[in-house]
Amino acid sequence: MSREVKLAVIPGDGIGVEVVAEAMKVLDAATADSDVRFEKTPFSLGAARYLETGDTLTDADLDAIKAHDAIVLGAVGGVPGDPRLKDANIERGLLLKLRFELDHYVNLRPSKLYAGAPGPLANPGEVDFVVVREGTEGPYVGNGGAIRKGTPHEVANETSVNTAFGVERVVRYAFALAERRRKKLTLVHKTNVLVHAGGIWQRIVREVAEEHPEVAVDYLHVDAATIFLVTNPDRFDVIVTDNLFGDILTDLAGAVTGGIGLAASGNINPDGAFPSMFEPVHGSAPDIAGQQKADPTAAILSIAMLLDHLGLHTESTRVTRAVEDDIADRGEAARTTAQVGDAIVTRLQA
Amino acid sequence: MSREVKLAVIPGDGIGVEVVAEAMKVLDAATADSDVRFEKTPFSLGAARYLETGDTLTDADLDAIKAHDAIVLGAVGGVPGDPRLKDANIERGLLLKLRFELDHYVNLRPSKLYAGAPGPLANPGEVDFVVVREGTEGPYVGNGGAIRKGTPHEVANETSVNTAFGVERVVRYAFALAERRRKKLTLVHKTNVLVHAGGIWQRIVREVAEEHPEVAVDYLHVDAATIFLVTNPDRFDVIVTDNLFGDILTDLAGAVTGGIGLAASGNINPDGAFPSMFEPVHGSAPDIAGQQKADPTAAILSIAMLLDHLGLHTESTRVTRAVEDDIADRGEAARTTAQVGDAIVTRLQA
Ligand SMILES: CC(C)[C@H](C(=O)O)[C@@H](O)C(=O)O
Ligand SMILES: CC(C)[C@H](C(=O)O)[C@@H](O)C(=O)O
Numbered sequence: 001m002s003r004e005v006k007l008a009v010i011p012g013d014g015i016g017v018e019v020v021a022e023a024m025k026v027l028d029a030a031t032a033d034s035d036v037r038f039e040k041t042p043f044s045l046g047a048a049r050y051l052e053t054g055d056t057l058t059d060a061d062l063d064a065i066k067a068h069d070a071i072v073l074g075a076v077g078g079v080p081g082d083p084r085l086k087d088a089n090i091e092r093g094l095l096l097k098l099r100f101e102l103d104h105y106v107n108l109r110p111s112k113l114y115a116g117a118p119g120p121l122a123n124p125g126e127v128d129f130v131v132v133r134e135g136t137e138g139p140y141v142g143n144g145g146a147i148r149k150g151t152p153h154e155v156a157n158e159t160s161v162n163t164a165f166g167v168e169r170v171v172r173y174a175f176a177l178a179e180r181r182r183k184k185l186t187l188v189h190k191t192n193v194l195v196h197a198g199g200i201w202q203r204i205v206r207e208v209a210e211e212h213p214e215v216a217v218d219y220l221h222v223d224a225a226t227i228f229l230v231t232n233p234d235r236f237d238v239i240v241t242d243n244l245f246g247d248i249l250t251d252l253a254g255a256v257t258g259g260i261g262l263a264a265s266g267n268i269n270p271d272g273a274f275p276s277m278f279e280p281v282h283g284s285a286p287d288i289a290g291q292q293k294a295d296p297t298a299a300i301l302s303i304a305m306l307l308d309h310l311g312l313h314t315e316s317t318r319v320t321r322a323v324e325d326d327i328a329d330r331g332e333a334a335r336t337t338a339q340v341g342d343a344i345v346t347r348l349q350a
Numbered sequence: 351m352s353r354e355v356k357l358a359v360i361p362g363d364g365i366g367v368e369v370v371a372e373a374m375k376v377l378d379a380a381t382a383d384s385d386v387r388f389e390k391t392p393f394s395l396g397a398a399r400y401l402e403t404g405d406t407l408t409d410a411d412l413d414a415i416k417a418h419d420a421i422v423l424g425a426v427g428g429v430p431g432d433p434r435l436k437d438a439n440i441e442r443g444l445l446l447k448l449r450f451e452l453d454h455y456v457n458l459r460p461s462k463l464y465a466g467a468p469g470p471l472a473n474p475g476e477v478d479f480v481v482v483r484e485g486t487e488g489p490y491v492g493n494g495g496a497i498r499k500g501t502p503h504e505v506a507n508e509t510s511v512n513t514a515f516g517v518e519r520v521v522r523y524a525f526a527l528a529e530r531r532r533k534k535l536t537l538v539h540k541t542n543v544l545v546h547a548g549g550i551w552q553r554i555v556r557e558v559a560e561e562h563p564e565v566a567v568d569y570l571h572v573d574a575a576t577i578f579l580v581t582n583p584d585r586f587d588v589i590v591t592d593n594l595f596g597d598i599l600t601d602l603a604g605a606v607t608g609g610i611g612l613a614a615s616g617n618i619n620p621d622g623a624f625p626s627m628f629e630p631v632h633g634s635a636p637d638i639a640g641q642q643k644a645d646p647t648a649a650i651l652s653i654a655m656l657l658d659h660l661g662l663h664t665e666s667t668r669v670t671r672a673v674e675d676d677i678a679d680r681g682e683a684a685r686t687t688a689q690v691g692d693a694i695v696t697r698l699q700a
Contacts, residue, residue, distance in 0.1 A: 089542065091543065092543065092545065120581050121472065121580075122471065139510070144545065146546045146549065149549075152514050153515075154513065154514040154550055155511065155513050155514075156511075156549060157546065158512075159509045159510075160508040162506045162508075163503075164502050164505075168502070192439065193441065193446070193489070193490055194494065194508045195492075196507065197506050197508040199496065200504055200506040203500065222597075222598055223602075224601060226605070227604070230470045230471075230602065244540070244543075248573050250573075252577065252602070255577040260577060
């Protein structure tokens, strides 16, 4: 009996289109012999669509996407400074809107330094950790405003909103993940300054920790965490943190483990009420778009996360292995986006 | 005619005491032949004082400190988790209170990779930039609160407050600094998500930039900035950013340029209405306190910043040179805190 997975595919803008093309090849190759069929629906969303139609994400788009089992997204965002996009905010109106509307409260971002991957650190050690970034609260809620805008008396505020409901569910997810890994969990926040936002995170981690006596828990201020990420990244197993700190730490973590060209992510709704969304951490990089220069590895590793999420663990592991082997064997010679995708497909077919 | 400078000295807690002792030796040696006399008043403030008297920073303390021309601070903060400090918050009640009450709106944090300094990066290049961190606004204002605290229905908010007045004055300082340096200024924020807080920064940088046509201005999201700090730190000259992003970036910058043991800072009130305060970026490190293990270099470089601030440029340069030479010549052998201070004093006396 074959299983059908309805997959919404949002290539987006810039290099998103190119890397998603390779990711789809890999998805097909990895599942060719399985009894799972992916029914893919492409969605034209992003700066290109906005420039054409003026729409960022309509209710109809959202409803159509919700009718899928999972989403793959490339990258969205136009050329920085494009005057036609002045009032667009594709990030808030599309990417963050998807994360919030689809209740992606776990933003899962693994960082692993693969053998052979180039990295900026002289002695990185064995790096293998996962950042569990909260995805639906914190400073990302869009709860801000300005008075006397554009004048010398402007006041612009931005409020971080943190709820026990929202913090507890992501903290529980992080502890469960730590149980399946090396049983170490680090809370990152800035409790000494943001005493209220930090306080709720600290309390809930302390409470949930009591249910997980096997998990060793520690705490780092976000500034100190960035130091450890470059001096001692092998100290981390699971990091749990808020939406903004998670954003910052995962770009840094990506840089430390071979570059943002390798960093995959999943925006997960663990309850299954809405489709989860898998995307490379990198952006649309309009400066190199359409030139076959982008590394599709982050998008391909996001496919491995998608497969894992769907319970297709064997297929997921095969993709990860193929990527690992590809990274280990890549020489100095530059390859096109398609060449990287093809090389990984060839390994999957071998 | 000799000039007298009234200096408030706050050694604080932990290694603060040890590093300030060396910093004072260096200050004395550097100014021995000048016509400036430093009249030093020690202030007992920090966790130790709190545990003794229950006071964090009294109005009398604050008034006494205000009567000085400048302040040197070591580090404040007790042993993490000390139950007696549960309700203290030395950071907010003392360190941040000083920065806010003394209107230290420029938090100046240079990052320079000195020859011979150990660093985590394989190929750092020539790193020499200054972060101009706003010091009196943003997410640091303490404008937060929680309802239904400690319950499953808790909501904890934290508001970042940004004013045109506050942003403009620090942006002007940063542009003036860039004019005296390599004429490059990078604004770091997260304008695509924090649209109101980010918007005011972007507008004001754009406006002030018009008065500085010689200065090349660019913009980075904070997450991208952390990537460049580890892959390409030599791209930066002057970074201007808000209080929280500045906190994060400068710890990372410290790590990248030889470690937080070398990172100096000045909390500046450029108007001169209040004394400016010079402190190492590192904390009180209770785990190694009293063992003569701390590197006093950051505190000593903070003295160089103090001297510069006081217009004693020759003396400042001599301290910086002595530190540079000390770093270049340090071997592998561990030295005590006092040995490092003495070595630098010896160079100053040579
Ligand atoms: C594009 C932007 C809104 C987004 C974020 O801040 O979350 C990106 O940086 C990311 O990390 O996925
Ligand atoms: C101790 C803390 C309040 C402080 C800050 O966040 O500013 C410190 O990290 C710093 O950078 O000086």
